[in-house]
Amino acid sequence: MEDFLELMVSVCEAGSIYGLVALAYQIVLRPTGIINFAAGEWAAIGAFAAVSFITWWKLPLIIGLPMCILAVGLVGWLTEVIAVQPLLKRDAPELSPVLSLLGMLIIYRETVSSVYGVDNLFVPMPFGFGRVELGSIAGTSQSFFIIITVVFSFTLVWLFFERTMWGKAFQAVAINRVAAALLGINLRLVTAMSFAIGGAVAGLAGVLLAPITSVHFLMGLPLAVKGFTALVIGGVGRVEGALLGGLLLAFVEKVTIRYAPIPSGLALGAPFLLLILFLLLRPSGLLRARGEQ
Amino acid sequence: MRTKYNIKWYGLFSAILLVAAGLWSATATAQDTIKVGIITDRVGNSAAWAKPIEAGLELALSEINGAGGVLGKKIELVYESDQSKPDVSATKARKLIDAGVVAILSITNSPSTQQAQTVTMNAKMVHMTPANSAGYLTTKLKNPYFFQMGPLGSTQIRTLMAYNKKNNFKRVALVKDNSGLGTYLGKIFRQSLEAGGTKVVAEQTIEIGSTDAIPQMQKVRAAKPDAIYHSGIVVSAMATFFKAYHQLGLKQPVLGSFNLSIPKYLEVIPGMMEGVAFIDAYDPDKAQSKAFAAAYKKKHGKTPFSLPAYGYDGLKVLVSAIKRAGSTNNEKLRSAMAATKGYVGVLGAKGQSVNFTKNRAGFSVDGAVVRIIKKNTHGPVVHSGTKN
Numbered sequence: 001m002e003d004f005l006e007l008m009v010s011v012c013e014a015g016s017i018y019g020l021v022a023l024a025y026q027i028v029l030r031p032t033g034i035i036n037f038a039a040g041e042w043a044a045i046g047a048f049a050a051v052s053f054i055t056w057w058k059l060p061l062i063i064g065l066p067m068c069i070l071a072v073g074l075v076g077w078l079t080e081v082i083a084v085q086p087l088l089k090r091d092a093p094e095l096s097p098v099l100s101l102l103g104m105l106i107i108y109r110e111t112v113s114s115v116y117g118v119d120n121l122f123v124p125m126p127f128g129f130g131r132v133e134l135g136s137i138a139g140t141s142q143s144f145f146i147i148i149t150v151v152f153s154f155t156l157v158w159l160f161f162e163r164t165m166w167g168k169a170f171q172a173v174a175i176n177r178v179a180a181a182l183l184g185i186n187l188r189l190v191t192a193m194s195f196a197i198g199g200a201v202a203g204l205a206g207v208l209l210a211p212i213t214s215v216h217f218l219m220g221l222p223l224a225v226k227g228f229t230a231l232v233i234g235g236v237g238r239v240e241g242a243l244l245g246g247l248l249l250a251f252v253e254k255v256t257i258r259y260a261p262i263p264s265g266l267a268l269g270a271p272f273l274l275l276i277l278f279l280l281l282r283p284s285g286l287l288r289a290r291g292e293q
Numbered sequence: 294m295r296t297k298y299n300i301k302w303y304g305l306f307s308a309i310l311l312v313a314a315g316l317w318s319a320t321a322t323a324q325d326t327i328k329v330g331i332i333t334d335r336v337g338n339s340a341a342w343a344k345p346i347e348a349g350l351e352l353a354l355s356e357i358n359g360a361g362g363v364l365g366k367k368i369e370l371v372y373e374s375d376q377s378k379p380d381v382s383a384t385k386a387r388k389l390i391d392a393g394v395v396a397i398l399s400i401t402n403s404p405s406t407q408q409a410q411t412v413t414m415n416a417k418m419v420h421m422t423p424a425n426s427a428g429y430l431t432t433k434l435k436n437p438y439f440f441q442m443g444p445l446g447s448t449q450i451r452t453l454m455a456y457n458k459k460n461n462f463k464r465v466a467l468v469k470d471n472s473g474l475g476t477y478l479g480k481i482f483r484q485s486l487e488a489g490g491t492k493v494v495a496e497q498t499i500e501i502g503s504t505d506a507i508p509q510m511q512k513v514r515a516a517k518p519d520a521i522y523h524s525g526i527v528v529s530a531m532a533t534f535f536k537a538y539h540q541l542g543l544k545q546p547v548l549g550s551f552n553l554s555i556p557k558y559l560e561v562i563p564g565m566m567e568g569v570a571f572i573d574a575y576d577p578d579k580a581q582s583k584a585f586a587a588a589y590k591k592k593h594g595k596t597p598f599s600l601p602a603y604g605y606d607g608l609k610v611l612v613s614a615i616k617r618a619g620s621t622n623n624e625k626l627r628s629a630m631a632a633t634k635g636y637v638g639v640l641g642a643k644g645q646s647v648n649f650t651k652n653r654a655g656f657s658v659d660g661a662v663v664r665i666i667k668k669n670t671h672g673p674v675v676h677s678g679t680k681n
């Protein structure tokens with residue numbers, strides 16, 4: 001039992017990170033219809049921001065963490081200004097912004113490798129790396145910090161979408177862009193905000209992950225793949241779907257490695273099998289948008 | 294009209310003089326130095342390894358030139374980066390030969406060095422790798438102009454197995470990452486362990502980019518091994534391995550490959566690798582290593598590890614051969630290199646030396662050592678050689 005509870009902490013930790021990246025995809029996708037495959041690179045930029053603010057400038061976490069989130073939010077907003085808005089203005093084909101963002105992915109990666117180099121970089125674990133036991137549940141302080149921070153972040157984003165006028169505007173744009181524009185909603189501002197908030201959310205994932213894996217310019221791609229898989233599983237319609245998708249993905253991944261009687265190398269393929277199953281059997285994901293119900 | 298005509302001719306004459314002076318000056322510079330080509334990697338997968346080797350080369354260069362050079366001339370290093378791409382490496386070898394180098398040192402990865410050999414063998418140019426460990430470099434091609442100074446992979450594994458036997462580890466777990474080299478080393482580890490009668494009770498793979506390694510390490514813990522072998526090389530996967538190791542309260546000794554001799558791991562996961570045993574070719578207590586460390590610290594402001602020593606020893610052996618050959622003639626230099634015997638450099642266990650007289654892979658089979666990480670630094674040698 002102790003073994004299983006340890007594993008569940010690991011599932012929640014990994015699922016939280018995947019869920020955050022899925023949420024970053026979702027926040028951009030819903031109002032704009034654009035799949036932003038650069039979300040993983042935003043997370044990597046968040047990790048590099050942590051190297052600057054927390055490792056090099058030695059800012060305390062309580063100041064460094066919000067600064068990293070703001071920095072990546074700014075990167076998200078700039079991305080919209082540079083790579084998306086000019087295409088939307090010119091009524092470019094639907095696929096154009098997706099391709100443009102793939103180009104931005106390369107630019108981000110090359111820029112961070114030029115500025116920070118190709119070596120792995122260190123970000124300290126704010127509360128140490130030893131084992132922490134809460135009754136029969138065991139993990140590291142970083143595991144529990146990640147889980148608490150992600151639950152708090154998802155609650156904030158959920159409140160934004162469900163309880164504020166701005167959130168309602170996002171929902172309206174997601175349902176029907178033309179009707180939302182006729183109602184006076186500023187589409188340009190909603191698009192820009194979706195990129196800024198999406199960047200901030202992905203950046204948070206990178207900052208939380210940096211002390212565990214170290215920081216490297218190629219770290220964005222695996223996060224982008226896992227985040228997208230979590231998005232497909234959870235569905236694009238609801239904030240909580242991203243978290244649910246992340247947790248289910250992590251559960252299948254970890255439980256297969258731990259308990260399936262197959263070589264661990266093969267077990268690494270389990271999440272992708274899950275992705276294929278969802279695409280075939282439930283392409284809308286676990287949770288559908290309220291309007292679709 | 295006449296004046297204008299004269300000015301035209303004076304101008305042309307001056308231009309010819311200038312070009313001639315430039316050519317003469319370039320020729321004079323070329324004749325004043327002995328050029329040695331270096332095929333390095335500054336942007337590819339091996340850049341992190343090649344950079345410290347370059348630092349060692351530069352130290353050896355300053356010492357050699359500070360002592361007057363060789364054959365009355367200074368040594369000049371001509372660098373070319375191959376991005377760890379074999380085809381590019383061969384092109385760079387050709388470029389260096391055209392630039393007039395007398396020999397080439399490859400400090401890139403093994404496949405690239407192998408490809409560059411196809412060019413140097415054809416040109417009958419002395420070619421040496423100070424650090425590559427792949428055994429095939431001196432066996433696949435019958436190239437008498439190629440020499441290898443780094444410890445072969447087989448030597449390193451045999452040394453680690455001798456240490457394993459000494460510690461009587463009967464049941465071990467094997468953990469690797471899913472990188473190409475990590476998987477390859479894992480296979481070699483398993484074969485060597487089983488050939489020595491050690492049972493591999495668990496084998497686990499950590500995915501590059503994964504957020505933790507808890508399920509894999511739970512399986513390792515459940516198998517109750519005497520020790521854990523880690524053949525991985527990717528830093529992020531190594532970080533998740535050690536985080537899980539501590540989180541799950543594991544106490545078994547961890548043994549790693551020669552890749553752990555790179556201090557980057559200690560910088561990225563400080564304090565987590567205490568007590569880890571790893572293969573190295575560098576004994577910091579050896580007299581030659583102490584002198585090297587002092588000179589390196591003076592030049593570069595930091596304490597060296599094994600990689601800079603590969604570059605340092607490599608250039609010193611080559612220059613010693615040029616000196617003994619008394620010439621930079623390809624054939625004479627090849628003969629002098631092949632006659633290298635009993636060279637005691639910075640690398641290698643105490644009492645071991647480099648010999649090319651029997652084998653073009655000159656690192657002694659008993660030259661590798663096992664060291665332990667202590668206080669987040671590469672600690673003392675606890676075992677050397679392939680005997681128990």
